Amino acid sequence: MKKTFIIPLIMIVAAIVIITSATKDVSTYGDFSTATESGDRLKIVGKLAKDKPMVYDAENTPNEFQFYLVDDKGAERKVLLKKPKPQDFERSEQIVLTGKMSGDAFVADEILMKCPSKYKNEEISIKSES
Secondary structure (H helix, E strand, O other): OOHHHHHHHHHHHHHHHHHHHHHHOOOEEEOHHHHHHHOOOEEEEEEEOOOOOOEEEOOOEEEEEEEEEEEOOOOEEEEEEOOOOOOOHHHOOEEEEEEEEEOOEEEEEEEEEEOOOOOHHHHHHHHHHO
16 A cells, blocks of 8 residues: 555544544433433532531542432432542532442542632622622
């Protein structure tokens, strides 16, 4: 084969590999009932159930954090996060977890948190002044 054919062929194969690896990690959004029915990996949006216990033992199991989450439809489930407890976790307004159901618990390996804005109080005072 000529070099002019080999280089474009390698570029095409590399593009196919990149596209297929990028689409494997894409998860759809759902809730706990969808996660229970499908058994697939998905993202669940919810809020921390602050009245339930949180379990984190940094010395013995540093990569395991347990808490309860209430999804957008009001269902509450135990969550096992396979990462250390995030900083300011209790202050989060909204949590997005990526994982799948295992029995009665949702096992997550990724977490995104929406924390309250430090400018929120300033917005309220500006609105009340005008």
